[in-house]
Amino acid sequence: MNQNSDQASKAPPFSGPRSAPIRHIGEAGIFLFRILARLRFSPRQWAEVMRQTYFVGIRSLVIIMTGGLFVGLVLALQTYDVLTDFGATEAVGTIVGKSLYRELGPVLAALLFAGRAGTSITAEIGLMKATEQLDALDLMAIDPIERIVLPRLVAAVISLPILTLLFDMLAILGSYLFAVHWMGLEQGIYWSNMQSHVSLYKEFFPGLMKTVVFGLVCGLTAVYYGYHARPTGEGVGIATTQTVIISSILVLILDFALSALML
Amino acid sequence: MTDKQQQMDTIVKLRNLSFQRGKRTVLDDISMDVQRGQVVALMGPSGVGKSTILKLITGQITPPQGTVEVDGDCISQMTVNNLKRFRRKVGVLLQNGALFTDLTCFENVALPLREHTQLNDSLIRRVVLGKLHAVGLRGAAELMPRHLSGGMARRVALARAIALDPALVLYDEPLSGLDPISQASIMRLIRSLNTALGLTSIIVTHSVDEMHELADYAYLIIGGRIAAHGTPEQLAAHESPLVQQFIKGQPDGPVPFHFPAASLADDLLAMP
Amino acid sequence: MRTSHTVEFTSGLFMALGLAALVFLAFQSTDAGGVLREGSYRISARFGNIGDLKPRAPVSVGGVTVGSVESIELDGDSFEAVVTMKISTRYDALPDDTSASIFTKGVLGDQYVSLEPGGSPDVLADGDSLFITQSALVLENLISKYLFDSEEEEDSE
Known part of the structure; x- marks a missing residue:
């Protein structure tokens, strides 16, 4: 009893499990500033960013494009079905475009991205930590944050908007395929309805803004959990799972917050 | 141990180092001197804080008490930039080599050169191939680390550690997990590089044979304190039972076989 | 060296x-489309009641969309x-006695402007106004008119 109270009084403040989420946010925020402080815009750093964009972006391409195509098909299928009841099937393009650009595109692409690229970033950095590669860099007087963490974060911020655009494009093509080729909607009506109702400035660009934020959040979550992983196989596994869970939750919460802000 | 004449040529000087991790004391009042040009072994049972000493020497962790001086500079008082400059003078071979898995052997060795020198590509190529040749792996330059055996990876990592011609090389368990042939070749390399390049080497190890084979001088650390130090012969002849237990590899002795516990009878009777 | 160029090329391609x-999505599937692709000219029309016509509602001739409402x-x-x-300048031969009406798509659909070309030899140019317009039919007005059978035909133009 006495010992217990002794330990409790010795424990540093804010170290309990209840304050853990807030602590993580604070740590991640500080980590972000440590990363950004190392932005140099030097040719070597850009070369590494491009290299990581290749790994982060290209590897997610297949899942993003497949996802986009089928989301477009399903969206068109569902809305077409409902719209037939109202005799307003020509609005299918509008509905697909409106729901896609502001919400579905950015969110689904970010979730897929977190699952594919986020986890591989976490696992890669975590493994580099477990195999002492980060220590080796540090000992060679090469800053591991500048060299390993920063290029991956920047690559995520660059890649996700591009991937989201490709996701959107495949989804539009999917719904076009369904509505125009299979259901026989006039293609001019499909496009002109979209053009007259989907706003470039109120829907398309805000969606694109969102994906930049999502890219930063997914990238930061991935590098944060990788860099702070316990340097064991188990630790890396836990960190990878954490990355998916945390970035998915953050994307969904932030999506709501950003939508509310932009409306 | 503070001979006035030798002090001039001391490259690493540790004074009254203590280090705690949580409530556990890892190092307790450690003082050490490493002479330039020697191969010095840091020995002790596993988990005794030998690697911590290496990290203190490289400045990866700052000691709460005590000072670390390398080549006349106090590590704990260095600015970030000075520490960076200092680390170029120190090569480290980490436990499993820690080669960068996404770079070829050549690029692994070239990395510190590209980062810290202004050499052009052809000069870098010459230096890198020279270093790889020194460890006998010039032919493996274009291989990826995953295609190397453990011993070869360790040798490439050694080539990388000496790429910037450091004055001091630290080895963290250089032979652990290697087959006898690789062990022999690494041992020969450590010795020959030490003489050929005029290095000072500090080797962390728990193997007594390794110490006998390589070291000019050895420190035996047990329980966070220096239990003994001297040449391998002096250690072998040391009268302390603790040192004898370690040198001879006896399972029981001053370092007990059993983890501290209540008596066996009490424990068994207390079973529900 | 060779591999790193592949990487750069591919990420450039990406x-x-x-x-x-x-570019495709912006111009093909949003309201930036059509406008930037071809020129347009402006005409205006005055209505007594526009119902709930909104900016960017389509403007059509005989059911074919030829432009959109810019402002109200x-x-x-x-x-x-x-x-x-x-x-759209593609349809630059509308006669200057064209009339404009506000209709509703379907029963619950959006409202749009329908242009009915007249027979005048002169064509509409940028900045012209239409003189013959028909206001939107407001459902409530129709119902009350029907219910109370009042004779207010002269009021609604």
Whole structure:
């Protein structure tokens, strides 16, 4: 009893499990500033960013494009079905475009991205930590944050908007395929309805803004959990799972917050 | 141990180092001197804080008490930039080599050169191939680390550690997990590089044979304190039972076989 | 060296692909489309009541969309709604006695402006106004008119 109270009084403040989420946010925020402080815009750093964009972006391409195509098909299928009841099937393009650009595109692409690229970033950095590669860099007087963490974060911020655009494009093509080729909607009506109702400035660009934020959040979550992983196989596994869970939750919460802000 | 004449040529000087991790004391009042040009072994049972000493020497962790001086500079008082400059003078071979898995052997060795020198590509190529040749792996330059055996990876990592011609090389368990042939070749390399390049080497190890084979001088650390130090012969002849237990590899002795516990009878009777 | 160039090329290609998608989506599937692709000219029309016509509503001739509503303002003197429309230059031969009506798509659909070309030899040009307009049919007005059978035909133009 006495010992217990002794330990409790010795424990540093804010170290309990209840304050853990807030602590993580604070740590991640500080980590972000440590990363950004190392932005140099030097040719070597850009070369590494491009290299990581290749790994982060290209590897997610297949899942993003497949996802986009089928989301477009399903969206068109569902809305077409409902719209037939109202005799307003020509609005299918509008509905697909409106729901896609502001919400579905950015969110689904970010979730897929977190699952594919986020986890591989976490696992890669975590493994580099477990195999002492980060220590080796540090000992060679090469800053591991500048060299390993920063290029991956920047690559995520660059890649996700591009991937989201490709996701959107495949989804539009999917719904076009369904509505125009299979259901026989006039293609001019499909496009002109979209053009007259989907706003470039109120829907398309805000969606694109969102994906930049999502890219930063997914990238930061991935590098944060990788860099702070316990340097064991188990630790890396836990960190990878954490990355998916945390970035998915953050994307969904932030999506709501950003939508509310932009409306 | 503070001979006035030798002090001039001391490259690493540790004074009254203590280090705690949580409530556990890892190092307790450690003082050490490493002479330039020697191969010095840091020995002790596993988990005794030998690697911590290496990290203190490289400045990866700052000691709460005590000072670390390398080549006349106090590590704990260095600015970030000075520490960076200092680390170029120190090569480290980490436990499993820690080669960068996404770079070829050549690029692994070239990395510190590209980062810290202004050499052009052809000069870098010459230096890198020279270093790889020194460890006998010039032919493996274009291989990826995953295609190397453990011993070869360790040798490439050694080539990388000496790429910037450091004055001091630290080895963290250089032979652990290697087959006898690789062990022999690494041992020969450590010795020959030490003489050929005029290095000072500090080797962390728990193997007594390794110490006998390589070291000019050895420190035996047990329980966070220096239990003994001297040449391998002096250690072998040391009268302390603790040192004898370690040198001879006896399972029981001053370092007990059993983890501290209540008596066996009490424990068994207390079973529900 | 060879591999790193492949990487650069591919990530360059990736970015170009993203840019292409941006351009395609922006011009093909949003309201930036049509406008930037071809020129347009503006005409305006005055209505007594526009119902719930909104900016960017389509403007059509015989069911074919030829442009969109750019802005809707109230004339402070006559208290009429002034609807400015952007018409694609592809349809630059509309006669100047064209009439404009506000209709509803389906029963619950959006409202749009329908242009009915007249027979005049002169064509509409940028900045012209339409004189013959028919206001939106407001459902409530129709119902009350029907229910009370009052004779207010003269009021609704």
